[in-house]
Amino acid sequence: MAGTNKVGIEVKRNWCKGCGICIEFCPKDVLGWDEEGKVKVVALEDCIDCKLCELRCPEYSIFLLEKEGHNG
Amino acid sequence: MREKVRIPAVEEIETKDRKKPSVAPQDYEPFAADEDLVPPMASFGDGYRYHVTGLFHDETGFPHGKAEDADRLGRRLHQKIEGNRDEIVEYESWELEDAEIAVVAYGSVTRSALTAVKAAREEGIKVGLLQLKTIWPFAQEEIKELVNQVDKIIVPELNLGQLIGEVERLSNLEEQVVGINRIDGELIKPATIIEAIKEGSESNGDFR
Amino acid sequence: MEILDSFRTDKFPHIWCSGCGHGIVMGALVRAMNKLDLDHDKTVIVSGIGCSSRATGYLNFDTLHTTHGRALAFATGIKFSEPELDVIVITGDGDCTAIGGNHLIHAARRNINITTIMFNNSIYGMTSGQYSPLTPQKAKATTAPYGNIEPNFDPCELVQGAGATYVARGTAYHIKKLTRFIKRGIEHNGFSFIDAVSQCPTNFGRKNGFKSAVEMMQWQKENTITIERAAKASEKEVKNKILVGELHHNNRPEYTANYEQVIEKAQKGGDN
Ligand code: SF4
Ligand code: SF4
Ligand code: SF4
Numbered sequence: 001m002a003g004t005n006k007v008g009i010e011v012k013r014n015w016c017k018g019c020g021i022c023i024e025f026c027p028k029d030v031l032g033w034d035e036e037g038k039v040k041v042v043a044l045e046d047c048i049d050c051k052l053c054e055l056r057c058p059e060y061s062i063f064l065l066e067k068e069g070h071n072g
Numbered sequence: 073m074r075e076k077v078r079i080p081a082v083e084e085i086e087t088k089d090r091k092k093p094s095v096a097p098q099d100y101e102p103f104a105a106d107e108d109l110v111p112p113m114a115s116f117g118d119g120y121r122y123h124v125t126g127l128f129h130d131e132t133g134f135p136h137g138k139a140e141d142a143d144r145l146g147r148r149l150h151q152k153i154e155g156n157r158d159e160i161v162e163y164e165s166w167e168l169e170d171a172e173i174a175v176v177a178y179g180s181v182t183r184s185a186l187t188a189v190k191a192a193r194e195e196g197i198k199v200g201l202l203q204l205k206t207i208w209p210f211a212q213e214e215i216k217e218l219v220n221q222v223d224k225i226i227v228p229e230l231n232l233g234q235l236i237g238e239v240e241r242l243s244n245l246e247e248q249v250v251g252i253n254r255i256d257g258e259l260i261k262p263a264t265i266i267e268a269i270k271e272g273s274e275s276n277g278d279f280r
Numbered sequence: 281m282e283i284l285d286s287f288r289t290d291k292f293p294h295i296w297c298s299g300c301g302h303g304i305v306m307g308a309l310v311r312a313m314n315k316l317d318l319d320h321d322k323t324v325i326v327s328g329i330g331c332s333s334r335a336t337g338y339l340n341f342d343t344l345h346t347t348h349g350r351a352l353a354f355a356t357g358i359k360f361s362e363p364e365l366d367v368i369v370i371t372g373d374g375d376c377t378a379i380g381g382n383h384l385i386h387a388a389r390r391n392i393n394i395t396t397i398m399f400n401n402s403i404y405g406m407t408s409g410q411y412s413p414l415t416p417q418k419a420k421a422t423t424a425p426y427g428n429i430e431p432n433f434d435p436c437e438l439v440q441g442a443g444a445t446y447v448a449r450g451t452a453y454h455i456k457k458l459t460r461f462i463k464r465g466i467e468h469n470g471f472s473f474i475d476a477v478s479q480c481p482t483n484f485g486r487k488n489g490f491k492s493a494v495e496m497m498q499w500q501k502e503n504t505i506t507i508e509r510a511a512k513a514s515e516k517e518v519k520n521k522i523l524v525g526e527l528h529h530n531n532r533p534e535y536t537a538n539y540e541q542v543i544e545k546a547q548k549g550g551d552n
Contacts (some may be wrong), residue, residue, distance in 0.1 A: 005461055010281075013342045016295070017293065017297075017298035018298060018492050019299035019305075019492075019494070020299070020493070020494050021299060021493060021497065024494040027388065039440045044535055052354060052455070055304075055308075055311070055453070055455045055456065055459075056304055056308070056455050056497075057303075057304075058296065058299065058302070058303025058304045058307070058493075059294070060283065060287070060292075060303070060307060061290075063281050115362075115364050116344075116358060116362065116365075117321065117322055117324070117340040117342065118321075118367060121320065121340055121341055121342055121343075122342065122343075123288075123336065123337055123343045123345065124335065124342075124343070124344045125336075125344075126329075126345060134291070134337060135337070156307065157362070270340050
């Protein structure tokens, strides 16, 4: 399945507690760790917009943005 | 033993509605009290969307784990009770006007006490009864009056002496307050109380 | 980011530990409510005591954080006095099945229209990991350092036996299913119970060999089986697996509706 670079991912870093749930369960390895142990987007182009990261984040700190042209 | 409970007609019952807030929901602080120490309270479903918790909280209703919040809330609640003492304290009295002996009772022992007082009155003994219906705030003023008026106060209790401590605290005469205590599962009989009224001696004997 | 409107975001980040499943379950609840377009002003959320029950502080509704085990008792009062309000109960496995066990049984028996979501992490997390009635036998807890000798039980079977009319189980891992079950539970007119298997990495995980919340969710994935799959699977495959799915669904008269009828009758006077 091809990724779409039309999606964006917003991370609310001040809420993220670095549990790694979004990172480990992302089917496409889109997410990784930053130097402070919080989440960072490492391969946006592979994202398939399945939203599992958003749905499983216990802190509501990662969101898939609407596709371009909708609300940016 | 069965008795009837009479439920008053709707018209006879006074309904007091809790004060409602007059501010807009975004300005509402559900636990900010008015001068009477009572905060206006919205009902759930009114659109105020507020939080109620059993944890110590500030005026917004949310807990912050701060000692000063706990202190402020505890003191307000305490003052609200103490400040409305006269409305909260409930009691009933019989034949106390000219009494020289008084029985102070709380709860089911009142039945026996009343029978005893009536019987003793028939024999010409000047005895009366004070029935407490609330235990806190304590009927301090009423008991103080009694202490100054009568020679002897009898406190019958189905335990080894709880209420009597509160009464003794307010008495300054030695041996003015006498207890009748029973914990064998049986009730204190009127005859036992009559005996205590007549004797005035300490009644910790066998009253069965 | 629509879900953030349902939270009191000024209170974030929440108190739950990193990786705690309770945030995931609370997210599922909010998404379920959003799908149903519930009126935020006419929805009341009630909780008991424990980590899970702190959820009410974060939800932007009328919320009531009650005493230990008593969420359903308070919720019954609210629903009874204002039946048109949607009433949702958040409780934990300790709160719900130990001290609150009788309230649970009788709410189910009455079939009162309340949706109960039990955040089930199999432990008393807030007080540092004492075993609850749902801690698996042999698991370790602060109060069972040599392993729990008490057998746990299935709360879904309990409420079904008591008369609940919608019973389902999901997990933090099975997030879409969990959201769907909560949504159906709210829609259902009667007592709904959703066992939401969650994880406590801090006070269950560490004592029981889980290195992270991720490992615990992996466990949820590997140790569950959907009822659809279980129906076709061999006995061996199903053995020791936790069933996920809509376990029970039926209809019978609802409590507040029955009570309305009594009021009507009494107000008309005449014979009872
Ligand atoms: S939407 Fe799916 S693919 Fe994209 S980052 Fe999230 S989990 Fe990974
Ligand atoms: S799941 Fe949420 S809290 Fe956990 S690492 Fe990802 S963004 Fe951070
Ligand atoms: S102690 Fe356990 S249940 Fe409580 S917040 Fe931490 S991880 Fe969650």
